[in-house]
Amino acid sequence: MKLKELVAITRKTDINKLTEEQIKELQTALNQLGYPVGDIDGLVGPKTRSAWSEFKADVYEEDPVLINPDFIAALQKRVEDAGEAQDNDFSTREGTIDAIRRECRKQDIGSNAQIAYVLATVEWETNHTFKPVREAYWKSEEWRKNNFRYYPYYGRGYVQLTWDNNYKKYSQILGVDLVSNPDRAMDADIALFVLVHGFKTGTFTGRKITDYINKNKTDFVNARRCINGTDHAREIARLAEDFLNAL
Known part of the structure; x- marks a missing residue:
């Protein structure tokens, strides 16, 4: 810009x-x-x-x-x-992991523990596919229309971007109209920015990744509060440990 x-x-x-x-x-x-x-x-x-x-x-x-x-x-x-444009390859799991690692460091989520937790979250939220997904991806669009009171601003991305105010927020930040075309949140580059920016600034729940993972502590369990309370917190913490050991 x-x-x-x-x-x-x-x-x-x-x-x-x-x-x-x-x-x-x-x-x-x-x-x-x-x-x-x-x-x-x-x-x-x-x-x-x-x-x-x-x-x-x-x-x-x-x-x-x-x-x-x-x-x-x-x-x-x-x-x-x-x-600056990155040569991101989202066609493979490995390419997406590399893209996430680069975006984390670009947005100053720099420690291996923090990056490991972001990767673990994507693994869980996308059902291990490392592809942007829609909320209740196993259901039809008609089902989402009839069951989500915030339709069409239901969850999309590597993590679930929901509600019209958040689509408006990221439209303003990115200069991309996600309000008129919320499906743009499924674009890998947009989903990548939202994922990392949300963790850094606390967009999703008001909690930032640095609240739980910093130079003084590594709390993989409670870091789930950045995304969705304590839902499946221990399973995701175990994934984070695996990623951390591999980094």
Whole structure:
């Protein structure tokens, strides 16, 4: 994505004085990089302030409310680096595993334990196929239409992206219309980004992978809370142990 609105800033500016469109662009870029801003609404709320401060701390320290051309240039560079095309091969299990590992490291889910848990989750959620799946994939579309109150925004992907607000959220982040065409969430590249970004930012349940797997602990059982409570938590933990031993 190109930062078309923010490049108009030519001097140090308080983020509270940005236009609504500039704030939305800032929120979209930060969210894409894994700094959770909440809703992309053009408002400078607590989550947006926190995400901007976190980004600035990663670049270099300065007053957390100020934005200037240097920070905008750094933000643009990181967005471009994150958006660089990868030669992903989703045709095989091994190729998909390699793609997931690369995406994890790109989005700063870097430890082997964290990557192992992401891989274990995909193994479980896709019924060992490592292919994006639809919620209740063994049922018909007509059945889903008649039984899911959030239809057509039922679960799709390597993990289940559900509800219209989440389809809208990732439409804004990715610049892809998942609202009019929710089946785009089945595209492997889109499903890959959603998988890793959701783990990093806590999109799915409010819990992030770093809450359970970090330099101080490796809790493969409770890491399931990032996706779906404790549903099959121990089975997935065992898969994660196997992946960790293989990495």
